[in-house]
Amino acid sequence: MPEDGTPEAGLHILGEGGLGFPAPQRTYARVAYGNTQPDAEKARWLTVRPDGSVVAYAGKVEYGQGIRTGLAIEVADELRVPLANVEVVLGDTARVPWDMGTFGSQSTARVGLQLRKAAATARQALLEMAADRLDLPAGDLRAEAGRISSSSDGNRAITYADLIGGASIVHDIDSDIALTPRAEFSVMGKTHTRIDAEARVTGRALYSQDIVVDGMLFGSVLRRPWRGAALQSVDTSIAERMPGVVQVVREDDLVAVLADTDEHAAAAMNLLQTQWGEPAPTASTIDLPEILLSSAHDPFVTQEAGSLEEGFTAASGVLEATYFVPYVSNAPMEPRAAVASWDGDRLTVWAGTQRPFGINTELAQRFGLEESQVRVIAPEIGGGFGSKSPYPVAHEASRLARIAGRPVRVAYTRAEDMIYATMRPAALFRIKSGFTADGRLVAWECHAYHAGDRPFLGRRGSDSPYDAAHVRVTTYTSDSPLSTGSYRSLGAAANHFAREVHIDEVAAAVGLDPVEFRLRNLSHPRFRRVLEHAADAHGWQPAAGASRRGQGIAIGVDVGSYIATAVQLDVGGREVRLDRVTAALDCGLVVNPEGARNQVEGSIVMGMGTALYEAIDFQDGRVLNAGFTRYRVPRSSDAPAIETLLVGDDDTPSTGAGEPGIVPIAAAISNAVFDRTGERQRELPIQRHLR
Amino acid sequence: MVTIFINGEPHDAADPSRNLLSFIRFDAGLTGTKYGCGEGVCGACTVLVDGQPLRSCLSTVGAVAGGSLTTIEGLAPEGALHPVQQAFIDEQAMQCGYCIPGFIMTSVALLNREQSPDRAQIREALSQNMCRCGTYQRILRAFERAASPGDVTHA
Ligand code: FES
Ligand code: FES
Numbered sequence: 001m002p003e004d005g006t007p008e009a010g011l012h013i014l015g016e017g018g019l020g021f022p023a024p025q026r027t028y029a030r031v032a033y034g035n036t037q038p039d040a041e042k043a044r045w046l047t048v049r050p051d052g053s054v055v056a057y058a059g060k061v062e063y064g065q066g067i068r069t070g071l072a073i074e075v076a077d078e079l080r081v082p083l084a085n086v087e088v089v090l091g092d093t094a095r096v097p098w099d100m101g102t103f104g105s106q107s108t109a110r111v112g113l114q115l116r117k118a119a120a121t122a123r124q125a126l127l128e129m130a131a132d133r134l135d136l137p138a139g140d141l142r143a144e145a146g147r148i149s150s151s152s153d154g155n156r157a158i159t160y161a162d163l164i165g166g167a168s169i170v171h172d173i174d175s176d177i178a179l180t181p182r183a184e185f186s187v188m189g190k191t192h193t194r195i196d197a198e199a200r201v202t203g204r205a206l207y208s209q210d211i212v213v214d215g216m217l218f219g220s221v222l223r224r225p226w227r228g229a230a231l232q233s234v235d236t237s238i239a240e241r242m243p244g245v246v247q248v249v250r251e252d253d254l255v256a257v258l259a260d261t262d263e264h265a266a267a268a269m270n271l272l273q274t275q276w277g278e279p280a281p282t283a284s285t286i287d288l289p290e291i292l293l294s295s296a297h298d299p300f301v302t303q304e305a306g307s308l309e310e311g312f313t314a315a316s317g318v319l320e321a322t323y324f325v326p327y328v329s330n331a332p333m334e335p336r337a338a339v340a341s342w343d344g345d346r347l348t349v350w351a352g353t354q355r356p357f358g359i360n361t362e363l364a365q366r367f368g369l370e371e372s373q374v375r376v377i378a379p380e381i382g383g384g385f386g387s388k389s390p391y392p393v394a395h396e397a398s399r400l401a402r403i404a405g406r407p408v409r410v411a412y413t414r415a416e417d418m419i420y421a422t423m424r425p426a427a428l429f430r431i432k433s434g435f436t437a438d439g440r441l442v443a444w445e446c447h448a449y450h451a452g453d454r455p456f457l458g459r460r461g462s463d464s465p466y467d468a469a470h471v472r473v474t475t476y477t478s479d480s481p482l483s484t485g486s487y488r489s490l491g492a493a494a495n496h497f498a499r500e501v502h503i504d505e506v507a508a509a510v511g512l513d514p515v516e517f518r519l520r521n522l523s524h525p526r527f528r529r530v531l532e533h534a535a536d537a538h539g540w541q542p543a544a545g546a547s548r549r550g551q552g553i554a555i556g557v558d559v560g561s562y563i564a565t566a567v568q569l570d571v572g573g574r575e576v577r578l579d580r581v582t583a584a585l586d587c588g589l590v591v592n593p594e595g596a597r598n599q600v601e602g603s604i605v606m607g608m609g610t611a612l613y614e615a616i617d618f619q620d621g622r623v624l625n626a627g628f629t630r631y632r633v634p635r636s637s638d639a640p641a642i643e644t645l646l647v648g649d650d651d652t653p654s655t656g657a658g659e660p661g662i663v664p665i666a667a668a669i670s671n672a673v674f675d676r677t678g679e680r681q682r683e684l685p686i687q688r689h690l691r
Numbered sequence: 692m693v694t695i696f697i698n699g700e701p702h703d704a705a706d707p708s709r710n711l712l713s714f715i716r717f718d719a720g721l722t723g724t725k726y727g728c729g730e731g732v733c734g735a736c737t738v739l740v741d742g743q744p745l746r747s748c749l750s751t752v753g754a755v756a757g758g759s760l761t762t763i764e765g766l767a768p769e770g771a772l773h774p775v776q777q778a779f780i781d782e783q784a785m786q787c788g789y790c791i792p793g794f795i796m797t798s799v800a801l802l803n804r805e806q807s808p809d810r811a812q813i814r815e816a817l818s819q820n821m822c823r824c825g826t827y828q829r830i831l832r833a834f835e836r837a838a839s840p841g842d843v844t845h846a
Contacts, residue, residue, distance in 0.1 A: 064786035064824050066786070193780050194780075197783070198772070198780060200779075200785050200788030201772065201776040201777075201785075201788075201795060202723065202764065202767060203724070203763035204764075205788055207725075209726055210716070210722035210725075212717060261709075263710055331823060332787070332789075333735065333787065333790050335726070380789075381787060382787045383786070383787040385823075411726075414729055594783050595783075598783055598826065598829065599786075601826065602786055602825035603825070605827060606823070628727075628730060629728075629732050633821060634825065634827075635820075635821060635827075636814060636817040636827040636831060639828060641828065
């Protein structure tokens with residue numbers, strides 16, 4: 001409802017605030033992210049305005065996945081209005097229903113369903129109003145393109161706008177309402193340009209980095225030189241006298257310069273004299289494998305079947321190998337930034353986070369406020385790939401703004417964003433497999449060691465989908481010298497890399513083509529289908545062992561979506577040239593096909609970077625290659641031609657398209673490098689290990 | 692005091708050493724030009740100076756004094772989109788969109804220089820910019836669509 005409590009004109013559809021989030025997920029949100037679920041009061045999900053246009057409200061954020069357009073499509077179809085008449089308000093805690101955060105495609109699907117129900121409720125209400133006004137039985141009426149007309153007499157019609165007029169009408173979502181059957185969708189499943197595209201190409205789209213408010217100071221925050229470093233002393237006297245400096249703040253662990261411009265703040269920050277205390281870290285890149293193995297704790301069996309002993313006894317061949325992936329940076333194009341502004345004891349913060357409600361709760365707790373006294377607005381977000389759930393700059397800006405009594409902006413530089421945001425954990429894998437001479441896997445033993453303190457990252461995607469009767473997969477949590485966190489697909493991409501390279505090695509060992517070998521050991525129909533589609537469309541040429549053609553393939557599953565990816569590449573010296581990639585994705589029913597393809601293409605390019613170039617290097621705990629001059633990511637001159645086939649059934653529920661693309665690509669590339677050169681690549685990034 | 696023209700409007704800067712990107716974004720209030728790296732390697736901050744591309748993050752106001760700058764906001768002053776902007780929409784060449792203003796300015800600059808650049812020139816020019824969302828294939832198609840309207844065959 002509007003803030004003053006009087007409902008504005010329009011047809012408003014209300015529903016439970018936290019709906020769409022079953023209890024286990026709320027617990028997960030609390031445990032994993034510290035979110036608290038507010039009392040489920042009613043929230044507004046949808047409004048049909050007096051002019052007939054529609055606004056949908058959702059607690060999700062747009063960070064490149066096209067969610068605004070996806071949700072608008074669902075609403076447009078259900079409410080029978082043109083897509084252009086739908087607006088979607090996202091991520092503003094004062095305006096939208098509570099949401100756990102934007103990180104799982106499942107929860108996105110649930111919000112989409114809730115909005116469809118809201119839209120169907122609105123349509124039903126409009127039909128009933130029209131029946132009254134036109135004095136016709138509701139059964140004779142149909143809704144189309146924002147108006148309701150009689151099926152028997154097309155001249156008797158009324159628009160949504162005329163139905164609503166200046167009235168304010170409120171309905172609760174009818175959760176049992178009949179939704180539009182698939183066959184009647186006219187918007188869903190078709191190609192649409194994004195509803196927010198024009199704002200992006202004209203520079204009007206506002207990201208957190210772009211928020212400027214009146215009287216705002218620019219903050220530059222003192223950063224620790226290594227993880228866990230403790231500040232012993234700081235001398236601010238010179239910095240305080242620098243031009244443009246308004247204040248040098250020291251409050252507990254927070255030391256910052258506040259100045260009239262970004263440059264003045266940064267220049268003064270450079271003049272702080274600091275002393276950092278023990279413990280000085282000693283870990284360096286080269287120590288990683290040893291750290292991962294020797295510090296491993298909390299073994300957790302993610303998959304177990306049969307008896308490994310029996311399996312290895314039955315096997316005629318056994319293969320053992322070790323695989324390694326380094327730390328990689330999410331490095332979204334937009335470094336994190338936040339602006340905070342206080343008005344008495346009310347706080348407004350613009351922060352490009354995936355969980356505006358979570359940050360809202362954190363800030364309320366920090367300052368001892370009611371959650372309703374805090375408003376977090378997540379504007380457009382320039383990428384994140386999973387890592388923008390924690391948002392420390394929102395806290396820093398809020399603290400500084402309170403101290404200064406003026407709005408404050410805190411923004412990471414590129415280097416800060418790479419060092420102080422989280423990275424994808426480094427990981428090491430030991431895999432031992434047993435197989436028969438005719439190419440059947442009988443035993444699979446995998447030990448996966450993922451750095452970091454969040455075991456669920458490393459567990460994702462660790463299961464083997466192959467048919468072996470004797471299986472044990474164990475994941476471990478290992479110490480991490482650098483700070484780790486969520487990355488596209490969490491640990492699934494790393495787990496898939498190790499597994500799918502190993503499978504390729506077994507295929508070569510038994511003298512079978514990699515596609516043929518996989519099919520022999522896969523009974524899951526969705527896996528078989530994506531694999532067959534990808535191989536076919538790619539023009540896969542069966543070969544046992546290295547064919548020198550440079551073709552490679554791998555399969556994967558993530559967030560309930562199945563994928564197979566085939567690549568074609570060439571190797572010249574220490575440079576791998578990726579020419580062509582074919583991906584077959586089964587993500588069930590597709591709401592927005594171009595959006596799904598776009599996501600798969602992006603995941604492939606991102607995964608290509610991890611396969612070939614990317615690794616965070618560090619020495620004595622300090623990151624050595626922060627910034628894009630020293631950390632290579634793919635550019636357009638590196639990017640392959642990508643073909644994406646969407647091969648899922650319309651009857652299977654929608655699952656995510658944003659993450660599966662990244663899970664098989666590194667293995668497919670490694671396998672293709674083997675196919676081209678005859679040399680196995682068990683460590684990433686491959687270009688460092690080419691001879 | 693120096694004066695620069697941005698999208699046809701004069702802007703005064705007291706300090707010629709003021710970073711050009713910061714000036715454009717925070718002093719002139721044109722935030723469509725983005726900060727991505729500050730090191731001249733990502734292209735997010737690309738603007739046109741007398742039609743040619745410049746990484747504004749590595750420049751100062753003084754360095755372009757008297758010059759005529761175009762930012763993303765100035766490409767379509769009359770409201771109708773520039774053909775390059777329209778092509779990025781039509782090809783869905785964006786995800787988060789943060790890199791897109793930079794790519795559009797780089798593309799416009801190339802078209803200012805070369806009426807019909809060949810593939811190598813296009814790749815070379817566009818590889819000056821980064822898109823972390825990986826929409827390169829679409830960006831390339833958008834460029835081609837804008838460069839040769841009419842003979843784009845794919846959907
Ligand atoms: S911000 Fe200027 S090139 Fe990256
Ligand atoms: S669209 Fe996100 S960086 Fe290019």
